[in-house]
Amino acid sequence: MKNLISRIGQSIKLPGLSFLMAFTITGIIIALSDEKVMNKIGSPIEFLKSAGASVGNAYLALFQGSIYDNRLAKSNFIEGFYPFFETIVTATPLILTGLSVALAFKSGLFNIGAQGQFIFGAIGASYVGFHFNLPIGIHIFAAAVAGMFLAAIWGGIVGFLKARTGAHEVILTIMLNYIAGYFILWLLKTKTFLRPGRIDPIAPEVAESARLPLLAGENFRIHAGIFIALAAALFVWWLLTKTTIGYKFRAVGANSQAARTAGISVPFVITATMMICGALAGLGGAVHVLGSEHALNADVAGSLGFDAITVALLGRAQPLGTVFAALLFGALHTGGRMMQSNTGVPLDIVVVTQGLIVLFIAAPVFVRYIFRLKKLNASAALTSKGWNG
């Protein structure tokens, strides 16, 4: 038991400290960018007081906007959790795209292509969602599978090309992201996908029968997608730790030459990994469309595919870590909304915070140096190794 606690302590020490540093620096930025605070620079005590108030209000708004806001709890306390439900809605697609990137890390691959895979997942799910009339349940399943299938092919192309020709997956995925981004723009101009009466790039809404059920009634957007995301995290954990194929993935990730010598087919592992990664990110796109957006537009992926890289890094490529990292990013994003409207701190500051957290996570040596920590945790090396897989 004591051993377990110390192990958990070990594994959250680095993210925790990175967190602390990121929030400290963000606090300084918030204070220094606030005119009311800077006007008091003449008297140090007043300055510190108003700086404290400014930062305190901003972080309070961040909390109220992402976890619990008692002002919203009118008839019962559940309503106060509206911000937390929003956090989960935002985090759901991020968990799935994050898992996609994390799984690739484990096989020593750098999947920058979650964005493109996400887009194809959204396309597949949207098409099945608005074009067919199927019974409830089957419709959701068919739409999600269609999205995963398209995205798995999109990811599989990368794996196949890398396995066959040795082309670098980073270049491949980045280029395929561009292709996916412009493909969806074109697609939304075609008769099949353009919503009747519109000329701007937006598809018809998916049928009611294809929408993921809402978990807390009409007033909240939280939908069953979170269970799909958690199930996917469980699946990735099971795949990596309990199956032979997962063992092969990890073996190739640790040392592909040694794995080949041991008789593992590296090309197969690379292709299979990229297909599963594609399917995961594609499921993210499907859940996003079927759960909260309901219609495909050119902007459907936002920056979800790129945030996924950060989320996977922050989660240290572990399924559970990725879930928590995605929740954190979801919370920062939704909380940033309240921070922006209540205290006038621009949403960009939230992005700065995210950037700082990742910066410190990705530079463990720096954080260890600052806090005089001794041992380098083994898995930290993996996430900072990256590029050459």
Add this chain to the structure above:
Amino acid sequence: MKKSLKLIAIAASLTLITGVAVAPSAQAAKIKLCLALDTGGVDDRSFNQGAWAGAQASAGFADAEYLAAASSADFAPNIKAFVDKKCQLIIGVGFAISSEIVKSAKANPKIAYAVVDDAGADCDANFNCKPVKNVKGLTFQTDEAAFLAGYLSAGMTKTGKVATYGGAPYPSVTIFMDGYVRGVDYYNKVKGKKVSVLGWNTTSKTGSFVGNFSDQNAALTLSKGFEQQGADIILPVGGSLGAPYAAANEKTKKALTIWVDTDGYGLLPAGKSTLLTTVVKEIGASIKSVAKDVADKKFTGASYVGTLKNKGVSLAPYHDLSSRVPGQLKLEVRKIRDQIIAGTLKI
């Protein structure tokens, strides 16, 4: 304890006195005006910025706040946040946000809504639309002002080629391009010239688009492409998309830029010397007027349409380039404007 009670009593009576004293001339309490912005940020030097400026100009009768959207997934939660904050007037800035505004308006019939660049009607899957009582559509006949810009460009071009492109094919964007092309066509008809417009075809409704309103590099590539094809006047329609080209052009002076939405002169960090004019769309003024209506309790869902006549759209001054525009052309542009206002010229 007693002391604090006394203080409260004093404070209360003070408020009463001042309240009574001010009462005869007092305005109604300020309304809470909330802007749900489009993507591109509040400082896009164009669309969102113009809207926010209008909201700030309403300070006399409204306390304004805004939420920027990072992507279209933010639209619905941003509006919901405003509903929870008890905003009395929620304005969706941009065509793309319109359907979310309508959804929220139907759920909250007591809140006043407005949407910039769309009629704010409730449309079903087959595009059968009906108006919503508490949504005011703020739309603009920007083609009237763009027509003037087209005529002006046709009169100014030396290569016989001008160009336009948009951020995304929204009706609010293509209406600029339609008007611009028709203005050039009108010049050709009147003068017997053959000035051509790259980037937009009014009959097939196809043309060049960046695909979004934020990728300035893609916009720069498009602008450069048109420059290489010989266009010497370019009208980019889409927030701040044209800014890098306008800045780069300051040195090369290959082409003139026409800005959109808010007068680009003084707004753009660089590019003044090649800024011909701006097709102005007074988003700010329209927002101020609807906020005033709500404050005066005169709000209705009847649409507002900005035209040359009601000064909702206009052509900005030529600023630094005024000396390069021939006097005769200036006169003609003014004459056409008057004809459009009088209704004698159908564009």
